[in-house]
Amino acid sequence: xxxxxxxxxxxxxxxxxxxxxxxxxxxxxxxxxxxxxxxxxxxxxxxxxxxxxxxxxxxxxxxxxxxxxxxxxxxxxxxxxxxxxxxxxxxxxxxxxxxxxxxxxxxxxxxxxxxxxxxxxxxxxxxxxxxxxxxxxxxxxxxxxxxxxxxxxxxxxxxxxxxxxxxxxxxxxxxxxxxxxxxxxxxxxxxxxxxxxxxxxxxxxxxxxxxxxxxxxxxxxxxxxxxxxxxxxxxxxxxxxxxxxxxxxxxxxxxxxxx
Ligand SMILES: C[S@@+](CC[C@H](N)C(=O)[O-])C[C@H]1O[C@@H](n2cnc3c(N)ncnc32)[C@H](O)[C@@H]1O
Numbered sequence: 001x002x003x004x005x006x007x008x009x010x011x012x013x014x015x016x017x018x019x020x021x022x023x024x025x026x027x028x029x030x031x032x033x034x035x036x037x038x039x040x041x042x043x044x045x046x047x048x049x050x051x052x053x054x055x056x057x058x059x060x061x062x063x064x065x066x067x068x069x070x071x072x073x074x075x076x077x078x079x080x081x082x083x084x085x086x087x088x089x090x091x092x093x094x095x096x097x098x099x100x101x102x103x104x105x106x107x108x109x110x111x112x113x114x115x116x117x118x119x120x121x122x123x124x125x126x127x128x129x130x131x132x133x134x135x136x137x138x139x140x141x142x143x144x145x146x147x148x149x150x151x152x153x154x155x156x157x158x159x160x161x162x163x164x165x166x167x168x169x170x171x172x173x174x175x176x177x178x179x180x181x182x183x184x185x186x187x188x189x190x191x192x193x194x195x196x197x198x199x200x201x202x203x204x205x206x207x208x209x210x211x212x213x214x215x216x217x218x219x220x221x222x223x224x225x226x227x228x229x230x231x232x233x234x235x236x237x238x239x240x241x242x243x244x245x246x247x248x249x250x251x252x253x254x255x256x257x258x259x
Pocket of ligand 1: 037038039040087088089090091095118119120121122123126149150151203204205206221222223224227254
Protein backbone atom coordinates (compact mmCIF):
# COMPACT_ATOMS: atom_id res chain seq x y z
CA UNK A 1 0.00 0.00 0.00
CA UNK A 2 2.71 2.35 1.02
CA UNK A 3 4.78 1.58 -2.10
CA UNK A 4 1.71 2.11 -4.30
CA UNK A 5 1.29 5.65 -2.97
CA UNK A 6 4.99 6.37 -3.27
CA UNK A 7 4.93 5.35 -6.90
CA UNK A 8 1.92 7.46 -7.60
CA UNK A 9 3.47 10.41 -5.85
CA UNK A 10 6.68 10.09 -7.87
CA UNK A 11 4.67 10.11 -11.11
CA UNK A 12 2.41 13.02 -10.33
CA UNK A 13 5.28 15.12 -9.01
CA UNK A 14 7.55 14.22 -11.87
CA UNK A 15 9.04 17.70 -11.75
CA UNK A 16 10.61 17.01 -8.34
CA UNK A 17 14.24 17.09 -9.39
CA UNK A 18 16.82 14.50 -8.54
CA UNK A 19 19.46 15.95 -6.22
CA UNK A 20 22.50 16.79 -8.38
CA UNK A 21 25.67 15.08 -7.18
CA UNK A 22 28.10 17.12 -5.13
CA UNK A 23 31.13 18.02 -7.26
CA UNK A 24 33.89 20.36 -6.19
CA UNK A 25 36.63 18.61 -8.12
CA UNK A 26 37.65 21.06 -10.84
CA UNK A 27 37.50 24.85 -10.53
CA UNK A 28 38.94 25.49 -14.02
CA UNK A 29 35.65 26.88 -15.30
CA UNK A 30 35.38 29.25 -12.33
CA UNK A 31 38.99 30.38 -12.86
CA UNK A 32 38.25 31.13 -16.52
CA UNK A 33 35.03 32.96 -15.67
CA UNK A 34 36.79 35.01 -12.98
CA UNK A 35 39.67 35.94 -15.26
CA UNK A 36 37.30 36.98 -18.06
CA UNK A 37 35.28 39.14 -15.70
CA UNK A 38 37.97 40.73 -13.51
CA UNK A 39 41.35 40.04 -15.12
CA UNK A 40 42.49 38.28 -11.95
CA UNK A 41 44.19 34.98 -12.71
CA UNK A 42 44.62 31.95 -10.45
CA UNK A 43 46.63 30.01 -13.06
CA UNK A 44 49.43 29.20 -10.63
CA UNK A 45 47.20 28.83 -7.59
CA UNK A 46 44.50 26.41 -8.69
CA UNK A 47 44.59 24.47 -5.41
CA UNK A 48 44.01 27.63 -3.41
CA UNK A 49 41.19 28.63 -5.76
CA UNK A 50 39.61 25.19 -5.53
CA UNK A 51 39.53 25.27 -1.72
CA UNK A 52 38.32 28.85 -1.53
CA UNK A 53 35.50 28.35 -4.02
CA UNK A 54 34.48 25.09 -2.35
CA UNK A 55 34.09 26.97 0.96
CA UNK A 56 32.19 29.73 -0.85
CA UNK A 57 29.80 27.16 -2.35
CA UNK A 58 29.28 25.21 0.89
CA UNK A 59 28.47 28.41 2.80
CA UNK A 60 25.69 29.06 0.30
CA UNK A 61 24.37 25.54 -0.17
CA UNK A 62 25.65 25.35 -3.76
CA UNK A 63 26.65 21.74 -4.31
CA UNK A 64 28.88 21.96 -7.38
CA UNK A 65 31.13 24.32 -9.31
CA UNK A 66 28.96 23.88 -12.41
CA UNK A 67 25.91 24.99 -10.42
CA UNK A 68 27.86 28.06 -9.24
CA UNK A 69 28.85 28.84 -12.83
CA UNK A 70 25.25 28.79 -13.99
CA UNK A 71 24.26 31.03 -11.06
CA UNK A 72 27.01 33.54 -11.80
CA UNK A 73 25.54 34.20 -15.22
CA UNK A 74 22.13 35.20 -13.89
CA UNK A 75 22.62 36.36 -10.31
CA UNK A 76 24.47 39.67 -9.95
CA UNK A 77 24.56 39.38 -6.14
CA UNK A 78 26.36 36.03 -6.17
CA UNK A 79 28.76 37.41 -8.76
CA UNK A 80 29.57 40.40 -6.53
CA UNK A 81 29.93 38.13 -3.49
CA UNK A 82 32.42 35.96 -5.37
CA UNK A 83 34.38 39.04 -6.48
CA UNK A 84 34.44 40.34 -2.89
CA UNK A 85 35.53 36.90 -1.70
CA UNK A 86 38.33 36.28 -4.20
CA UNK A 87 40.01 39.67 -4.66
CA UNK A 88 42.93 40.64 -2.41
CA UNK A 89 42.63 44.05 -0.80
CA UNK A 90 45.88 44.45 1.15
CA UNK A 91 46.91 48.11 1.38
CA UNK A 92 48.08 50.69 3.93
CA UNK A 93 48.64 54.43 4.37
CA UNK A 94 51.75 55.96 2.78
CA UNK A 95 52.57 52.76 0.88
CA UNK A 96 55.48 53.38 -1.53
CA UNK A 97 55.46 56.97 -0.31
CA UNK A 98 58.10 58.20 -2.80
CA UNK A 99 55.51 57.99 -5.58
CA UNK A 100 53.05 60.01 -3.53
CA UNK A 101 55.76 62.64 -2.97
CA UNK A 102 56.39 62.71 -6.72
CA UNK A 103 52.68 63.27 -7.34
CA UNK A 104 52.57 66.05 -4.75
CA UNK A 105 55.41 67.92 -6.44
CA UNK A 106 53.71 67.60 -9.83
CA UNK A 107 50.41 68.89 -8.44
CA UNK A 108 52.20 71.83 -6.79
CA UNK A 109 53.62 72.85 -10.18
CA UNK A 110 50.22 72.55 -11.85
CA UNK A 111 48.42 75.87 -12.08
CA UNK A 112 44.92 74.45 -12.47
CA UNK A 113 42.66 72.15 -10.45
CA UNK A 114 43.65 68.51 -10.91
CA UNK A 115 41.72 65.24 -11.08
CA UNK A 116 43.43 62.20 -9.59
CA UNK A 117 42.24 58.61 -9.83
CA UNK A 118 43.26 55.58 -7.78
CA UNK A 119 42.30 52.51 -9.80
CA UNK A 120 42.18 50.43 -7.63
CA UNK A 121 41.70 52.09 -4.27
CA UNK A 122 40.77 49.01 -2.22
CA UNK A 123 39.86 50.10 1.35
CA UNK A 124 40.82 53.74 0.78
CA UNK A 125 44.26 54.11 2.33
CA UNK A 126 45.91 55.13 -0.97
CA UNK A 127 43.56 57.95 -2.04
CA UNK A 128 43.33 59.23 1.54
CA UNK A 129 47.15 59.17 1.73
CA UNK A 130 47.29 61.33 -1.38
CA UNK A 131 44.80 63.80 0.12
CA UNK A 132 46.76 63.99 3.39
CA UNK A 133 50.12 64.39 1.62
CA UNK A 134 48.74 67.18 -0.58
CA UNK A 135 47.36 69.07 2.42
CA UNK A 136 50.60 68.53 4.32
CA UNK A 137 52.47 70.10 1.39
CA UNK A 138 50.25 73.18 1.57
CA UNK A 139 48.04 72.38 -1.43
CA UNK A 140 44.55 73.75 -0.88
CA UNK A 141 41.71 71.22 -0.73
CA UNK A 142 39.85 72.92 -3.59
CA UNK A 143 42.79 72.40 -5.95
CA UNK A 144 42.30 68.64 -6.29
CA UNK A 145 39.61 66.02 -6.71
CA UNK A 146 40.35 62.38 -5.96
CA UNK A 147 38.35 59.39 -7.16
CA UNK A 148 38.95 55.88 -5.86
CA UNK A 149 37.49 52.96 -7.79
CA UNK A 150 37.51 49.26 -7.05
CA UNK A 151 35.70 46.10 -8.09
CA UNK A 152 35.32 44.90 -4.48
CA UNK A 153 32.19 46.27 -2.77
CA UNK A 154 33.28 45.26 0.77
CA UNK A 155 36.56 47.12 0.30
CA UNK A 156 34.73 50.23 -0.91
CA UNK A 157 32.31 50.14 2.02
CA UNK A 158 35.31 50.05 4.35
CA UNK A 159 36.87 52.92 2.40
CA UNK A 160 33.72 55.00 2.89
CA UNK A 161 33.61 54.18 6.62
CA UNK A 162 37.33 55.00 6.92
CA UNK A 163 37.86 53.30 10.27
CA UNK A 164 41.33 51.75 10.41
CA UNK A 165 43.57 49.64 12.59
CA UNK A 166 47.11 50.24 13.82
CA UNK A 167 48.60 48.12 11.05
CA UNK A 168 46.92 50.28 8.38
CA UNK A 169 48.45 53.50 9.75
CA UNK A 170 51.84 52.01 10.70
CA UNK A 171 53.75 54.22 8.22
CA UNK A 172 52.23 57.48 9.47
CA UNK A 173 53.97 59.72 11.99
CA UNK A 174 52.25 60.44 15.32
CA UNK A 175 51.73 64.05 14.18
CA UNK A 176 49.87 62.99 11.03
CA UNK A 177 47.76 60.51 12.98
CA UNK A 178 46.87 63.18 15.51
CA UNK A 179 46.00 65.73 12.83
CA UNK A 180 43.83 63.55 10.65
CA UNK A 181 42.38 60.76 12.83
CA UNK A 182 40.32 60.37 15.99
CA UNK A 183 41.59 57.57 18.17
CA UNK A 184 38.91 55.39 19.76
CA UNK A 185 40.07 52.26 21.62
CA UNK A 186 42.17 50.42 19.02
CA UNK A 187 40.52 52.22 16.09
CA UNK A 188 41.82 55.09 13.97
CA UNK A 189 38.85 57.02 12.60
CA UNK A 190 39.66 59.32 9.70
CA UNK A 191 38.32 62.85 10.10
CA UNK A 192 35.49 64.03 7.85
CA UNK A 193 37.69 66.83 6.53
CA UNK A 194 39.77 64.17 4.70
CA UNK A 195 36.93 61.76 3.96
CA UNK A 196 35.11 64.52 2.10
CA UNK A 197 38.04 64.94 -0.30
CA UNK A 198 37.72 61.47 -1.82
CA UNK A 199 34.86 59.95 -3.80
CA UNK A 200 34.52 56.20 -4.33
CA UNK A 201 32.87 54.20 -7.11
CA UNK A 202 32.31 50.46 -7.51
CA UNK A 203 33.61 49.75 -10.99
CA UNK A 204 35.56 47.18 -12.96
CA UNK A 205 38.32 48.71 -15.09
CA UNK A 206 37.37 46.31 -17.92
CA UNK A 207 33.73 47.47 -18.00
CA UNK A 208 32.71 49.91 -20.71
CA UNK A 209 31.35 52.19 -17.96
CA UNK A 210 34.91 52.82 -16.73
CA UNK A 211 35.55 55.17 -19.66
CA UNK A 212 32.51 57.26 -18.68
CA UNK A 213 34.41 58.46 -15.57
CA UNK A 214 36.16 60.98 -17.79
CA UNK A 215 39.84 61.89 -18.06
CA UNK A 216 42.32 62.37 -15.25
CA UNK A 217 45.48 64.41 -14.75
CA UNK A 218 47.11 61.73 -12.62
CA UNK A 219 46.41 58.02 -12.33
CA UNK A 220 47.63 55.64 -9.66
CA UNK A 221 47.22 51.95 -10.43
CA UNK A 222 49.31 50.13 -7.89
CA UNK A 223 49.31 46.47 -6.89
CA UNK A 224 46.48 45.32 -9.13
CA UNK A 225 48.53 44.20 -12.15
CA UNK A 226 50.28 41.63 -9.90
CA UNK A 227 47.07 39.58 -10.14
CA UNK A 228 46.91 39.78 -13.96
CA UNK A 229 48.73 37.73 -16.60
CA UNK A 230 50.88 39.44 -19.27
CA UNK A 231 48.08 39.74 -21.83
CA UNK A 232 45.63 41.17 -19.29
CA UNK A 233 48.26 43.63 -18.01
CA UNK A 234 48.73 44.94 -21.56
CA UNK A 235 44.97 45.32 -21.99
CA UNK A 236 44.56 47.06 -18.63
CA UNK A 237 47.49 49.36 -19.35
CA UNK A 238 45.89 50.44 -22.64
CA UNK A 239 42.59 51.16 -20.88
CA UNK A 240 44.28 53.24 -18.15
CA UNK A 241 46.37 55.13 -20.71
CA UNK A 242 43.16 56.09 -22.46
CA UNK A 243 41.92 57.71 -19.23
CA UNK A 244 44.71 60.31 -19.12
CA UNK A 245 44.07 63.95 -20.01
CA UNK A 246 47.65 64.32 -21.14
CA UNK A 247 49.07 61.37 -23.08
CA UNK A 248 52.59 62.31 -21.91
CA UNK A 249 51.72 61.84 -18.25
CA UNK A 250 53.03 58.60 -16.79
CA UNK A 251 50.78 56.31 -14.77
CA UNK A 252 51.98 55.44 -11.28
CA UNK A 253 52.23 51.64 -11.09
CA UNK A 254 53.38 49.64 -8.07
CA UNK A 255 56.93 48.35 -8.01
CA UNK A 256 55.67 44.76 -7.90
CA UNK A 257 53.38 45.21 -10.89
CA UNK A 258 55.98 44.14 -13.53
CA UNK A 259 54.55 45.57 -16.70
C1 LIG B 1 46.12 44.89 -3.36
S1 LIG B 1 44.83 46.02 -3.73
C2 LIG B 1 45.79 47.49 -4.14
C3 LIG B 1 45.30 48.72 -3.42
C4 LIG B 1 46.19 49.97 -3.56
N1 LIG B 1 46.23 50.44 -4.93
C5 LIG B 1 47.58 49.71 -3.04
O1 LIG B 1 48.51 49.59 -3.85
O2 LIG B 1 47.78 49.65 -1.83
C6 LIG B 1 44.29 45.39 -5.32
C7 LIG B 1 42.84 45.79 -5.63
O3 LIG B 1 42.58 45.59 -7.02
C8 LIG B 1 41.18 45.40 -7.12
N2 LIG B 1 40.86 44.88 -8.48
C9 LIG B 1 41.21 43.68 -9.01
N3 LIG B 1 40.75 43.57 -10.27
C10 LIG B 1 40.08 44.73 -10.54
C11 LIG B 1 39.38 45.22 -11.68
N4 LIG B 1 39.25 44.49 -12.78
N5 LIG B 1 38.82 46.46 -11.62
C12 LIG B 1 38.94 47.22 -10.48
N6 LIG B 1 39.59 46.79 -9.37
C13 LIG B 1 40.16 45.57 -9.39
C14 LIG B 1 40.89 44.43 -5.98
O4 LIG B 1 39.54 44.40 -5.63
C15 LIG B 1 41.80 44.98 -4.87
O5 LIG B 1 41.09 45.82 -3.99
